[in-house]
Amino acid sequence: MLKKLFLGIVAAALVTGCGSKSSTDADYISVKVDNSNMWSLLDVNNGEMVFTDEFFAPATNVVNKAFFVQNDEGTFDLYTTENTKNKLNRDSYTFVTNFSPDGFAIVRVKTEPWQIVDTKGQVVATLDKKLGVASGFGPDGLALIVNTEKKFGYVNTQGQIVIKPRYVNAAPFSDGIAIVITRQEDGKNFFEAIDKTGATLFKGNSGKYSDLTAFENGYCFAVEGDHIVLLDKTGKKVTSVNEGTSLRNLSVKNDKFIYYDKEFYGVKDMTGKIVIRAKYPSLKFLSDGNLLAVNSNGRTGVVDTNDEIVIPFEYDNLEYLAPNRYLTTSGSVIILINKEGKEVCDQAFAQVVNRSESANLAALVAVLSSANNQVSTTEVPDTNAFDFSNLDSMISDLLSSEIETEETTVEDTDADLSDFSSSESNVLNLTGTFGKYPVTVNLRIKGNDVTGSYYYTKSGSGSPITLEGFMIDPVTMTVNEMVGGQPTGSWNLSLLYQADNQISADGKMINAKGKEFEIQLSGTRSN
Numbered sequence: 001m002l003k004k005l006f007l008g009i010v011a012a013a014l015v016t017g018c019g020s021k022s023s024t025d026a027d028y029i030s031v032k033v034d035n036s037n038m039w040s041l042l043d044v045n046n047g048e049m050v051f052t053d054e055f056f057a058p059a060t061n062v063v064n065k066a067f068f069v070q071n072d073e074g075t076f077d078l079y080t081t082e083n084t085k086n087k088l089n090r091d092s093y094t095f096v097t098n099f100s101p102d103g104f105a106i107v108r109v110k111t112e113p114w115q116i117v118d119t120k121g122q123v124v125a126t127l128d129k130k131l132g133v134a135s136g137f138g139p140d141g142l143a144l145i146v147n148t149e150k151k152f153g154y155v156n157t158q159g160q161i162v163i164k165p166r167y168v169n170a171a172p173f174s175d176g177i178a179i180v181i182t183r184q185e186d187g188k189n190f191f192e193a194i195d196k197t198g199a200t201l202f203k204g205n206s207g208k209y210s211d212l213t214a215f216e217n218g219y220c221f222a223v224e225g226d227h228i229v230l231l232d233k234t235g236k237k238v239t240s241v242n243e244g245t246s247l248r249n250l251s252v253k254n255d256k257f258i259y260y261d262k263e264f265y266g267v268k269d270m271t272g273k274i275v276i277r278a279k280y281p282s283l284k285f286l287s288d289g290n291l292l293a294v295n296s297n298g299r300t301g302v303v304d305t306n307d308e309i310v311i312p313f314e315y316d317n318l319e320y321l322a323p324n325r326y327l328t329t330s331g332s333v334i335i336l337i338n339k340e341g342k343e344v345c346d347q348a349f350a351q352v353v354n355r356s357e358s359a360n361l362a363a364l365v366a367v368l369s370s371a372n373n374q375v376s377t378t379e380v381p382d383t384n385a386f387d388f389s390n391l392d393s394m395i396s397d398l399l400s401s402e403i404e405t406e407e408t409t410v411e412d413t414d415a416d417l418s419d420f421s422s423s424e425s426n427v428l429n430l431t432g433t434f435g436k437y438p439v440t441v442n443l444r445i446k447g448n449d450v451t452g453s454y455y456y457t458k459s460g461s462g463s464p465i466t467l468e469g470f471m472i473d474p475v476t477m478t479v480n481e482m483v484g485g486q487p488t489g490s491w492n493l494s495l496l497y498q499a500d501n502q503i504s505a506d507g508k509m510i511n512a513k514g515k516e517f518e519i520q521l522s523g524t525r526s527n
Helices: 361-365 395-399 404-408 417-421
Strands: 028-033 039-043 048-055 066-070 076-080 095-097 104-108 115-118 123-126 131-133 142-147 152-156 161-167 178-185 188-194 200-205 211-213 219-224 227-232 237-243 256-260 265-269 274-280 282-285 291-294 300-303 309-315 319-322 325-330 333-337 349-353 385-387 425-434 437-446 449-456 465-473 476-483 486-496 520-526
Touching: 028 048, 142 161, 161 178, 237 256, 256 274, 256 282, 265 282, 274 282, 274 291, 449 476
Parallel strands: none
Antiparallel strands: 028 039, 028 349, 039 048, 066 076, 095 104, 104 115, 115 123, 131 142, 142 152, 152 161, 178 188, 188 200, 211 219, 211 385, 219 227, 227 237, 256 265, 265 274, 282 291, 291 300, 300 309, 319 325, 325 333, 333 349, 425 437, 437 449, 449 465, 465 476, 476 486, 486 520
């Protein structure tokens, strides 16, 4: 599947609320207004609603006022912010990607060949029926494709194959460079860093560098043995970053980079000199060079590269959206504020999904489907590593004559939890509690295998934790939780239900009277 294939390819830096507007800022986000079950769209810049309580699913990113949204049948339609009553497409799409910054997306109708459409829904190009699509268009204007020989290449927004499929595996372009796997021998992955013409910039293998990040601002991080180094676009080693092998949250901005001392984050310059001592549990660059930080008390604020406070550490959480626009929680709801802490919107939100191209590279490359559209496309492991140890391909899904939505829905509307031992895939979107904390859980159960994710409801869907495990019996499972590709604990979970309750075809829990109810989860966690 796509998440496994590109585990860890994400943009490494958030952008600021202090400087001029960047092209990567979020203009719109999908929100559920407090006490509403439907999705609205918020203009981040002016704090006003574009539309309210209009759809049953969140929109994709908005470009040129156009966006995709999932309909009641599980497929996708194209609308504009100016007309949410009439869709632009004739046939609903089975799959869609986010729009690229210049307004191109890849769509599919049933098992027909993939097409490239613009923000008016007009078909720009139709791809060869022997090609599958492995990503949407990133900022560099290229998307990953895969052929029937299981080789990867790249196509531009006009449907032209600019790099022929010839790689064993590949990552999306970032900062004008992509990491591709050319061959696998003796247990090693041999890779190349290529430019947009397919020319090789430098080569290596997983024996030398076991992991690489996506490029940003002209550099990438690499795991070399038991430590991390910084490489430039020629593959030259610039400096040693830190000991350890975790690439999570490392980032480059201008002439400085974030490093990790196995416990806390700090900042160094390109000579390796410490600029900010490693003392923050979390640290991320903003577009003006300042940093979003969490201090030792768990409070969030913003500091500059001299470690001077720009925004006081007064918040339980703070998520950047656009210049002078942040999300934070207030009690049980989410609010939009400016850097002075003043509310910008007169509405409070129960849930927020940011599918803007600003969220991270994964928001652009992720292929959406009706099985996962309720989950934010930003829900990827919080790391920017290209993990050579996790290169499972989704080719069989893309090139199969069957559509993924047919595989991932619950076929038997009368199924109870005892049916989970069958070979069919069952998707459940659940709410409940882990201990005393409310959570939203998305589970896919096929046979005895369990995959999915969860997030703490008050934190929002942009903070997911990946789950993988297996069923012990029809109502009990053991799962490992993963953050940034690293194990952070394990759960023994039980699904609590009444014998006369059923699972409907859309994965909701239905009682004997036909009314929905919330399944309860109970579990114990061990580190």
